[in-house]
Amino acid sequence: MKQMTRKELYMIIVLVFISIAIVIFPVIKAQRIYEYEEIDRYFQSIATQREMEKKDASFLRRCYPINPNEYQNVQIYGHKGAMEVEEFAIFQVDYANAEAIMQVCEKRISALKQSFAGYGTTQMETLEKALVKQYGIVILCVIGNDAEALLKEMENAL
Amino acid sequence: MSFTSLSFLFYFLPIALFAYAICPKPLKKAWLIIVSLLFYGWMEPMNVLYLSGLILYAYLGGIFIQNGTSWKIKKLRTWIICGFLIFLLLYFKYAQGVYDALLALFQQEFQVSAWLMPLGSSFILFQMLSYFIDIANDRCEKPSFSDCALYVSFFPKLLMGPIMPYHRFQQENQLCALSWNGIENGVKRFTLGLAQKVILADSFALLYSALSHDFSTLGSWLSSFAYTFELFFDFAGYTNMAIGTAMMFGYYLTENFKHPYRALSARDFWRRWHISLSTWFRDYVYIPLGGNRVSLLKHIGNILIVWLLTGIWHGNSFNFVLWGLYYGILILIEVFLPQRFHLPKQLSRLITFLIVNFGWVIFARSDLSEIYHQLQAMFGFNDVWVSAQSISYLYSSIGLFILAGFIVFMPVERWFQVLINRYSQSEFIIYTCLLVTAIAYLLASQYQSFLYFQF
Structure with missing residues (x-):
């Protein structure tokens, strides 16, 4: 310790500060910009693996009653069978409309819950795990048993 | 940014390469460092600060070790500087698991997404460890700031390696020059x-x-x-x-x-x-x-330690430990079992x-x-x-x-x-x-x- 100069002492202080910063930087997650196409591509691959199909405009109108002016892009993936509730809906929106779209997604989940309440135990379990989340200008409605894991994986992957 | 993204293939790489080619020689390294920071921070801007922090830590840590007046002091300083990197690696890999376990133990539901390991950290931190050890062992010359920064951040090897020790990176790239070939x-x-x-x-x-x-x-x-x-x-x-x-x-x-x-x-x-x-x-x-x-026992221990660490390096779930031990045992069998016949x-x-x-x-x-x-x-x-x-x-x-x-x-x-x-x-x-x-x-x-x- 005797050999330590003042310069080295400063260096140690700087090193300690840098160390603290290195630990903290990854914790402070920046508000990153997610691209709609990227998220869609990600969920498209998941949907293909799970043999889900792209839903058409009539499905959108029936299940997500939204004014077309309120979103720029939309893609919905679901199963053919009416008894399977797994579904991914991806909306590209303006910030101003984000809240409205999120409400519609929540309503969709509530509507499904109402239709399966009382008899569809597995469907209800899946619906309980559904998530609606905003990623910048993208709103995601993920209905699936592994909704949370899927979103986490997507955050890591993109 | 990923090598397979269209933005990398059609914009990032051609622009970076063209600018590098026309860049005056003294500025080439600086340009590569800037490009590497951009590459790392493309999707998560906070990563730029993280990588810059690591570069500074590597440079100052290297000087701190090199300034040690005796081998004993150098060794102590290397342990301290490398100890933080090992802590960082464990922190990124295990903190979330420990946190989740504590929440489950106390039946709490409070969640934070705090411990997301920045991409490629295992590779970057291992290269930095080799850098500090090489400096302590006088295996390389005193690095300049640009050499150190480029070694830590060089974008082709940033996310998934190859993990190249500093002395090799320096030796192999002393005369590096852009060429058509x-x-x-x-x-x-x-x-x-x-x-x-x-x-x-x-x-x-x-x-x-x-x-x-x-x-x-x-x-x-x-x-x-x-x-x-x-x-x-x-x-x-x-x-x-x-x-x-x-x-x-x-x-x-x-x-x-x-x-x-x-x-x-x-x-x-x-x-x-x-x-x-x-x-x-x-x-x-x-x-x-x-x-x-x-001794024989210590040799067996050394092999098992290396393979256990190899497993742990890959991830925080138990299957990686098991996988590491699987190879540890296979290699022990190979090393110590007399080979009487050849297949x-x-x-x-x-x-x-x-x-x-x-x-x-x-x-x-x-x-x-x-x-x-x-x-x-x-x-x-x-x-x-x-x-x-x-x-x-x-x-x-x-x-x-x-x-x-x-x-x-x-x-x-x-x-x-x-x-x-x-x-x-x-x-x-x-x-x-x-x-x-x-x-x-x-x-x-x-x-x-x-x-x-x-x-």
């Missing part, structure tokens, strides 16, 4: 890697995800082979792209693969698979522990391939019960031998398996060289076809991340 070879190598990733690895990825929960005997074997090939083409493809990109900028990166599935034993496999990681563990852990020049080469190759394949079953699944189910099914201890799904995937993917097997097991490179020597124009045609096909696949296919990104 380098660009041409780099583009060829990059094309090869891109094709391996998007044509082969991604096809196997889809097959694996479709069959990963088919626990019939046929389904389990198919899914295990699919993962074995996926992992190889994914990682080797990335490495080829990394080496190719570095070549374009006039830099050399160490090789990471040498036909691993043609290995004759488990030990031979690790001389061919992820060479940079196994060399790192040999040089910075196994040899400093005494290697094989110690024919092809049979040794087949047995080693199957051993590696079982290893990947452990590696691929974090759920231990799934590992058990798959291995049980593979050995036929299952009620279902063949499922309709596995039969249909066998028919649809048999061509893919044959192609992969041909590339992996046959000396394709040698044949390719013979073909080029005979018909010089064929090289250009083959690489152009590969590049066009790979880009077509890239445009048409769905997103597939690199498997080793998670580490």
Whole structure:
């Protein structure tokens, strides 16, 4: 310790500060910009693996009653069978409309819950795990048993 | 940013390379550092601060170690500086698990997404450890700030290696210079890697995800082979792209693969698979522990420690520990069991391939019960031998398996060289076809991340 100069002492202080910063930087997650196409591509691959199909405009109108002016892009993936509730809906929106779209997604989940309440135990379990989340200008409605894991994986992957 | 993203291929790489070419010589390194920071921070701007912090830490830490007046002081300082990096690695890999366990223990529901490991941290931190140890051992000259910054941040090796020790990076790149020859070879190598990733690895990825929960005997074997090939083409493809990109900028990166599935034993496999990681563990852990020049018990301990650490390096779930120990035990058997008879080469190759394949079953699944189910099914201890799904995937993917097997097991490179020597124009045609096909696949296919990104 005797050999330590003042310069080295400063260096140690700087090193300690840098160390603290290195630990903290990854914790402070920046508000990153997610691209709609990227998220869609990600969920498209998941949907293909799970043999889900792209839903058409009539499905959108029936299940997500939204004014077309309120979103720029939309893609919905679901199963053919009416008894399977797994579904991914991806909306590209303006910030101003984000809240409205999120409400519609929540309503969709509530509507499904109402239709399966009382008899569809597995469907209800899946619906309980559904998530609606905003990623910048993208709103995601993920209905699936592994909704949370899927979103986490997507955050890591993109 | 990923090597397989269109923005990298069509904007980032050409612009970075062109600017590098016209950049005055004294500014070339600075430009590469800026490009590397941009590459790392492309999707998560906070990563730029993280990487800048690591660069500063490496530079100041290096000086701090070098200023030690005696070997004892240098050693103490190296331990302190490296200790923080080891803590950081454990913090990123294990803090979330510990936090979740504590929440579960106290039945709390409060969640934060705090411990997300920045991409490539395991690779970056291991390179920094080698940098500090090389400095302490006087294996390299005093690095300038730009040398140190470029070593830590050089974008081709940033996310998935190869892990190149500092002294080698310095030695190999002392005379690095941009050349047409380098660009041409780099583009060829990059094309090869891109094709391996998007044509082969991604096809196997889809097959694996479709069959990963088919626990019939046929389904389990198919899914295990699919993962074995996926992992190889994914990682080797990335490495080829990394080496190719570095070549374009006039830099050399160490090789990471040498036909691993043609290995004759488990030990031979690790001389061919992820060479940079196994060399790192040999040089910075196994040899400093005494290697094989110690008592028998200590030698066994050294081997097990190295393999345990190799497993832990890969991730925080128990299957990686198990996978590390699996190889530790295999290598112990190989080292200490007297070899009285030699099997024919092809049979040794087949047995080693199957051993590696079982290893990947452990590696691929974090759920231990799934590992058990798959291995049980593979050995036929299952009620279902063949499922309709596995039969249909066998028919649809048999061509893919044959192609992969041909590339992996046959000396394709040698044949390719013979073909080029005979018909010089064929090289250009083959690489152009590969590049066009790979880009077509890239445009048409769905997103597939690199498997080793998670580490």
